[in-house]
Amino acid sequence: MSPNYIRWDQPGVEHGAGPEEEAAIDECCKLINESQRRVFNEHQHAFTGTHVKTHGVVKGNFEVLPNLPEHLAQSFFAKPGSHPVALRFSTETTDLVPDHLPQPRGIGMKVFDVDGEKLREGMPNHKTHDFEFNSAPAIELGNAFICRDILNLRLKYTDPKEHQRELKKRDDYECQDARNHLPTTPLLSQKQYSQSAYRYGDYVAKFAIVPSKNAPQLTKTNQDNITEKDDGAVAYRDRMVKYMKEEKGETQFDFQVQLLQNLDDQLIEDCRTAWPEDKYPFETVAKITIPPQDPFLPERINLWRNNIRINPWDGRKDLKPLGSINRLRIKVYYASAVFRRKMNGNVPEVNVQHIDELPDK
Numbered sequence: 001m002s003p004n005y006i007r008w009d010q011p012g013v014e015h016g017a018g019p020e021e022e023a024a025i026d027e028c029c030k031l032i033n034e035s036q037r038r039v040f041n042e043h044q045h046a047f048t049g050t051h052v053k054t055h056g057v058v059k060g061n062f063e064v065l066p067n068l069p070e071h072l073a074q075s076f077f078a079k080p081g082s083h084p085v086a087l088r089f090s091t092e093t094t095d096l097v098p099d100h101l102p103q104p105r106g107i108g109m110k111v112f113d114v115d116g117e118k119l120r121e122g123m124p125n126h127k128t129h130d131f132e133f134n135s136a137p138a139i140e141l142g143n144a145f146i147c148r149d150i151l152n153l154r155l156k157y158t159d160p161k162e163h164q165r166e167l168k169k170r171d172d173y174e175c176q177d178a179r180n181h182l183p184t185t186p187l188l189s190q191k192q193y194s195q196s197a198y199r200y201g202d203y204v205a206k207f208a209i210v211p212s213k214n215a216p217q218l219t220k221t222n223q224d225n226i227t228e229k230d231d232g233a234v235a236y237r238d239r240m241v242k243y244m245k246e247e248k249g250e251t252q253f254d255f256q257v258q259l260l261q262n263l264d265d266q267l268i269e270d271c272r273t274a275w276p277e278d279k280y281p282f283e284t285v286a287k288i289t290i291p292p293q294d295p296f297l298p299e300r301i302n303l304w305r306n307n308i309r310i311n312p313w314d315g316r317k318d319l320k321p322l323g324s325i326n327r328l329r330i331k332v333y334y335a336s337a338v339f340r341r342k343m344n345g346n347v348p349e350v351n352v353q354h355i356d357e358l359p360d361k
Contacts, residue, residue, distance in 0.1 A: 005071050006260045008199040013260075014322055016143070016269050024144040025328045029335040031151040035094045036339050038155075043096065046343035047305070049336035051090040051106050053097070055187060055236040056295030057304050058244070059355055060085050062111050062255070063287045071259060074201025075318045076114050076129070077285045084112040084355035085288060088304055089187045089240065089295075092134060092179075094154075098232030102182045105236070107133040107192050107209060108310035112355050116316040126353045129315035133192035133209055135185075137274035140176045143324035146272070150176065175272045184226040186239045188217040188251050197260065197268045198312065199320040204260035204268070206275060208282050212252040217243060240295040251290040256282035268323040299359035307350035309337045 006013065032049035040046045062085035064077050091097060092104035109131045118125065141147040157163040167176050194207040211218060221243045226235045243249040258280055260266050266275040311333050312321050321329065341347050352358060 003071075003259070003261050005203045006263065007202055008204050008320070008322070012263055013204060013268060016324055017327055021144045021324060021327065024148045025331050027148045028144065028151060028328055029331050031148065031155060032094075032332055032336055033339050034155060035151070036336065036343070039095050040343050046340045048309070048340055049332065050094055051092050051108065052095060053091040053093070054301055054305050055089040055091070055105075056240045056244075057086065057088045057297070057300050057358070058251075058290050058293060058295045059358065060087065060251070060288055060290035063289070065285060065287065068285055071203065072257065072283055072285050074203060075316060076116060077257075078201070083114060086110045086112075086352075086355060086358055087288075087290070088310070089236070091236070092136075099226050099235035100184055100228050100230060100232050102180055102184055104134050104136045104179050104182055105187060105190060105192075106135065107187075109133070109209075110310065110352070112353075114316065116318065119313060119315060119317045119320055126314075126351055128353065129319060130310045130312050131207060132194060132310055132312065133207070134195050135182055135190050135192055136179055136195065137193045138175070138178075139195040139271045139325060140172070140179060141325060142172075142175075142270050142272040144328045145324075146172075146270075147325065147328060172272060186222040186224070186226065187236055188240065188243060189222040193274070195274075196271045196325050197266075197322045198326075199318055199322060200257060200259065201318050204322065205257040208256045208258065209253045209288065210256060210282070212254050212287065215252040217249055217251045219243065219247075219249070221247065221249075237296055244290070244292055245294045248292040250292060251288075253288040253290075254284040255286035255288055256284050258282045271323065271325050297359060297361055299361050303350060303359060306340070306344055306347055308352060309333065309349065 036046060036049055062083040064080050066080035088108045090106045092106045097103060111129050114127050114129045141150055153166050157166050167173050170176060189211055191210045197204050197206055221239055258275055261280055267273055313330050341349060
């Protein structure tokens with residue numbers, strides 16, 4: 001039997017938005033700013049609310065594959081061709097933590113030369129689209145209400161033992177604790193997930209980035225896990241520099257989509273559970289190639305860290321973020337970015353429109 005791909009506008013795909021969720025989102029904005037304030041007091045520098053630690057920012061090529069079947073040839077993936085791309089590698093935590101600690105890592109990706117109608121009216125007509133990824137296949141924050149509760153716990157119980165004690169009182173403890181057991185695999189060898197769902201042209205999908213089969217980066221440099229023997233401040237960065245700059249290695253990823261087929265099995269409004277890959281496999285629609293380069297160029301790193309933000313809500317209408325956790329991101333991302341720029345001396349927001357605007361030094 002052929003798969004039944006569910007349309008993005010089918011009744012039941014999204015539900016739950018309303019005043020109660022909006023109130024929870026407003027609380028999350030205040031909580032994420034408080035988290036940022038504490039980090040600023042510690043480091044005398046403001047960062048985004050999450051994904052604080054930058055390990056590298058690189059440039060590459062994003063090639064949409066030809067001859068995709070109809071269910072995959074959606075949005076700008078309907079037209080084969082190459083796009084410049086920039087990727088920032090990070091650790092997801094709200095503070096600067098040692099690299100050997102098992103925690104989610106992430107990728108923020110900006111694809112350039114992407115035409116199409118923008119999602120939000122009044123947005124500049126930049127020809128870019130942003131994607132976000134995390135090394136955890138599911139996000140424990142789940143929806144706006146769970147996010148509010150967990151952020152409250154993290155701010156109230158800063159001692160790890162006390163925090164664990166409180167988490168164990170929750171019915172979803174295993175989900176909440178899973179982030180503390182992720183492997184410390186070097187970043188260029190990790191599979192990364194969008195965690196939440198997005199409109200994908202006519203359909204709905206989650207996204208993933210996975211090292212290509214026989215990818216050249218799958219060497220010892222990128223396969224031995226980060227441990228306490230490594231320099232916890234810069235271990236991930238050092239592995240990237242060693243492979244990409246010193247060994248002059250190329251990096252290859254597959255960009256994949258996992259389409260929605262069953263609303264009971266593949267939840268959208270609660271992202272604490274990953275969609276089963278054995279039943280709903282990821283399919284490759286594009287290839288990412290990153291040539292040898294220095295992944296930690298100071299001007300590029302600081303421009304991204306201080307001025308640039310990744311936000312899929314600023315992108316194409318036919319790639320609209322879906323579900324509660326994405327509705328939360330509209331306000332939370334804005335609140336986080338405003339706080340960061342203000343505390344760093346009202347630095348301007350920079351919306352790069354061309355790959356050449358990212359410094360090569």
